Every structure is written in structure tokens, then in C-alpha cells.
Amino acid sequence: MGQRPVTSTLASLRALPAPTRWLLMGIGLARVASFMIWPFIAVAMNKRFGTPITEIGAQLALGAVISIALSPLSGLLGDRFNSRNLMLFGCALCASCYLLMGLLPGQTSYFAAIIGMALSQSILEPLLRMLLSDTAVDDAQRTFLFHIRYYVVNCAAAIGPLIGLWFANHQSDGVFCVAVCVYALLTLTIINADRARLRNPHLTKTTSPAxxxxxxxxxxxxxxxxxxxxxxxxxxxxxxxxxxxxxxxxxxxxxxxxxxxxxxxxxxxxxxxxxxxxxxxxxxxxxxxxxxxxxxxxxxxxxxxxxxxxxxxxxxxxxxxxxxxxxxxxxxxxxxxxxxxxxxxxxxxxxxxxxxxxxxxxxxxxxxxxxxxxxxxxxxxxxxxxxxxxxxxxxxxxxxxxxxxxxxxxxxxx
Missing domain, CATH: 1.20.1250.20 (MFS general substrate transporter like domains)
Known part of the structure; x- marks a missing residue:
């Protein structure tokens, strides 16, 4: 009796289109990379650069507000223009922020990266959800996708900090190179999923709404x-x-x-x-x-x-x-x-x-x-x-x- 839900869930996962599964993997790996870095960012800024805790908190809070406030704008732009290009821009911006922190570590570069990441996440978060939903073949798969995406994100939240702990303890900037590679992979899965969305017969072709x-x-x-x-x-x-x-x-x-x-x-x-x-x-x-x-x-x-x-x-x-x-x-x-x-x-x-x-x-x-x-x-x-x-x-x-x-x-x- 206890095995049925697991078997059914795995069967539902296998029934998803291949581009959807690849996109889920890309989203999951991107979240792993994020959780490898951001839980330790306050400690790194305080110990490496002497940034006061209050200043770190203010910077992170500002980033959170920017990310949430701009998400509606990103959703509107995604409906009216090419959402794929917006997502690719978001991935490029994320990768640039991680490169900035890895190649030019310092208070100013970290603050710029926090703001840049907030902007990129405001683009990626709503549009990736929309893309994931559009690759499903019916409403049943869409409902399942929201559950499995939630599960994948929580897997990343459990795995990411454990991996990032090694980099944090060794004060290694190599973690940023890993993050750049992960976002390159996410870019490829977005392109692949967008092609599948264009071929999805269940989506009615509509003009961009005013x-x-x-x-x-x-x-x-x-x-x-x-x-x-x-x-x-x-x-x-x-x-x-x-x-x-x-x-x-x-x-x-x-x-x-x-x-x-x-x-x-x-x-x-x-x-x-x-x-x-x-x-x-x-x-x-x-x-x-x-x-x-x-x-x-x-x-x-x-x-x-x-x-x-x-x-x-x-x-x-x-x-x-x-x-x-x-x-x-x-x-x-x-x-x-x-x-x-x-x-x-x-x-x-x-x-x-x-x-x-x-x-x-x-x-x-x-x-x-x-x-x-x-x-x-x-x-x-x-x-x-x-x-x-x-x-x-x-x-x-x-x-x-x-x-x-x-x-x-x-x-x-x-």
C-alpha cells in the first residue's frame, strides 16, 4: 500500500514529454547552484570584506523587494514579447553576476551581483513556470508539474547547502564557476523546451494581448x-x-x-x-x-x-x-x-x-x-x-x- 504513490508518481514523471523532464532538471540544477552560494553569502561578505551585518541585511532585503516587485512586469513582457529571449537574458545576467563575484570579489561587486541576481530572478521565476506549464500536454500534467517542480526545488534546497559548505569552508571561488556552467545548461534546456512549446498542438496560437x-x-x-x-x-x-x-x-x-x-x-x-x-x-x-x-x-x-x-x-x-x-x-x-x-x-x-x-x-x-x-x-x-x-x-x-x-x-x- 505504501509503495503505490511512489510508483504512480514515477510513472507520471516518465509520462512527461522529454523536453519537460530536461527543463525540470535544468531548473533543479540551477536551484542547487543557488543554494550552494546564497546561504553562505552573508558569512562570506562579513568575514572576507568586513561588511557589517546590518548592511548585508539591507542589501539582501533590497534584492528581495526588487525581485518580487519586478516579477509582474516580467510576466507582462513575457506575454507581449518573446519570452524565450527574456529568459535567455535572465540566464546570461545570472551567469554574469556569478562571474563578477568569482573574478572580482569585493563589497561593491557582491552588492552589484545581489541586485543583478534579483533582476534576473524576477525575469526567470514567472517565465520558467509559464514555459514549464506550456510544455504539458493536458491539465492533469500541469497539476502534476506544479507538484513535481515544488519537490525538485526542495531537493535542491537539501542538496545545495551540503555541497556549498565545502566551498564555503575552503573559501573557494570555484563555486561560482560551477554556477556559470549550470546556467549554461539551463539555457540549453530553455531553448529545447521552447521548441517543444511551439510544436504543442494543445496550445492555441494567439496574438499578444494588449x-x-x-x-x-x-x-x-x-x-x-x-x-x-x-x-x-x-x-x-x-x-x-x-x-x-x-x-x-x-x-x-x-x-x-x-x-x-x-x-x-x-x-x-x-x-x-x-x-x-x-x-x-x-x-x-x-x-x-x-x-x-x-x-x-x-x-x-x-x-x-x-x-x-x-x-x-x-x-x-x-x-x-x-x-x-x-x-x-x-x-x-x-x-x-x-x-x-x-x-x-x-x-x-x-x-x-x-x-x-x-x-x-x-x-x-x-x-x-x-x-x-x-x-x-x-x-x-x-x-x-x-x-x-x-x-x-x-x-x-x-x-x-x-x-x-x-x-x-x-x-x-x-
Missing amino acids: LREILRAILGSKLFLSIIVANFFLVLVYAQIDEPLTFYLLQLSVDDINHIIAMMSFTNAAVVLVVHLLLMNWLITLADKTAYLMALGCLMVAHALIALNTGAWWAGWLFAVVFATFAEIIVMPLFGTLIDRLAPRGMRGSFIGISMLAGLGTALAPLLGAVVIAHFGGAVLFWGLALACIPIGLLGYRVLRASQPELAPAPSPV
Whole structure:
């Protein structure tokens, strides 16, 4: 019984077109390269160049805001112009940033690379999702692709830092050469997938929509706007498991805090890589409104466990991470699937790009968490977050239930 989901998932993966599988591999390797570098970038800048931590944080925050803010523009441009050329430009920009850090290491070059990478990711993230979706042969494959892409990205998040740790410990700039080669490979997979997209008989050839038409479609879809709002609040609540939880551990003066943080990261990765693989096909067939409510329920339990764990019992943190990861597994691919199914033909890039504005919740989470913890304490923050899951969950459930005729569930993959 336990082997059926794995077998079914592998069969669905083999059923994907070859260009789609190659594109998935390119995306996965690009994420591995990213996780080899960026988790250690703050330490490298501080120890090698003496950059203050506050300055590093400001630079990374600026990069995150740029990436999120420009994603809608990239989606709009991808629908109106040649999205392949935009993606190739994004890959070239990424490779240039890594070359800059490897050949001319310094505070200025690293800051320029952070901004350049933010710009490139704002281009690549929405357009790669659109390209991946366009290579599928039917709606069932599209739904599966959003789950398998999520799984591949999490595999990269588990593998990348382990490889990058060696380069970081040896202060080797060779990691940047690896990243350049990976983005060259991603470029080839994009070209191959774009050719397959042009040959896809399931895609209707349409002219590029006018900007006014795109904006009318976006603003006219109350469901789309409601999903973005719900996703923003959900991301804001979920992201408190990251930096704000670390702030709370510091406030509690937890012993061996680095060990606990490492254990929580490992628990998150292990749950995603094992549980999501086993439950993937069940989650694909689960009704949207039910999945959303289950995710908020798991998130509510996670925050309640953190609030209750005033005695700093290490297993309490791990149980909280397990429930939060359950919520992540259920809801993160769900939103990608919903946006993909809502987007009219010829406007998928625009809808995906606009939907990424919900990621601003992640950018606001550390500030919100720090302010509440400093003034009221961590227990107040996490009890408040647990209670906030109730209205957020009910809002999303009502939106999805009322829109059921508009969003017919996709059939499960063969």
C-alpha cells in the first residue's frame, strides 16, 4: 500500500514529454547552484570584506523587494514579447553576476551581483513556470508539474547547502564557476523546451494581448485577486517559522541554539522529501477548498505548539516544524495550480507574475515578528498567529467553495 504513490508518481514523471523532464532538471540544477552560494553569502561578505551585518541585511532585503516587485512586469513582457529571449537574458545576467563575484570579489561587486541576481530572478521565476506549464500536454500534467517542480526545488534546497559548505569552508571561488556552467545548461534546456512549446498542438496560437486587455482580465477576476490576498496572509503567517522563530529562541536564551536550528532545517527538508513524494498523487486529487483548510489547520497547530513551548523543549520545536511543513506541502503547489488554471490563454505569464506579489508577505515577516516579540514577547506573537489562521482559512475556504464552477478540479495523472 505504501509503495503505490511512489510508483504512480514515477510513472507520471516518465509520462512527461522529454523536453519537460530536461527543463525540470535544468531548473533543479540551477536551484542547487543557488543554494550552494546564497546561504553562505552573508558569512562570506562579513568575514572576507568586513561588511557589517546590518548592511548585508539591507542589501539582501533590497534584492528581495526588487525581485518580487519586478516579477509582474516580467510576466507582462513575457506575454507581449518573446519570452524565450527574456529568459535567455535572465540566464546570461545570472551567469554574469556569478562571474563578477568569482573574478572580482569585493563589497561593491557582491552588492552589484545581489541586485543583478534579483533582476534576473524576477525575469526567470514567472517565465520558467509559464514555459514549464506550456510544455504539458493536458491539465492533469500541469497539476502534476506544479507538484513535481515544488519537490525538485526542495531537493535542491537539501542538496545545495551540503555541497556549498565545502566551498564555503575552503573559501573557494570555484563555486561560482560551477554556477556559470549550470546556467549554461539551463539555457540549453530553455531553448529545447521552447521548441517543444511551439510544436504543442494543445496550445492555441494567439496574438499578444494588449496591456489594457491583460489588466481588464486581472482586475475583472475577483477569484484571482482573492487568491493573491489569501496567499499573502498565508505566506506572512507561514514565514514566521523562519527568522521570527529564531528571534524567539534567542529571547528564550535556548541552549545550543545553532544545533536546534540545524535540526529544524533538517526536519523540514526530510518531511518535504519523504512525505510529499508519498502523498503527491493524493494531494493532486484533493479538492482545492479541502486542501486549503487542511493547510491552515496544520499551520494553526504549528504556531500553537510554538506558543505552548515556553519551557524550550527541543522536541516541541521539531513537532511544530513538522506541522508547518505539512501545511507547506499541501498549499504551496496548490496556489501555483490555481493561478495556472485561472489564467486566460496568452496571459499566463502576466497572471503568474502578478501572483508573485503575495511573496511580499515573506519580506514583511521578519519585521513584524521582531516588533511583536520585542514589545509583547514570542508567546503573544505565535498565539496571535495561531488564531489568525482561523479567519484566513475560512476566507480561503469560502472563496474556493463559491468558485467551484470556475475552477473545475483537474483529473489525476495517469
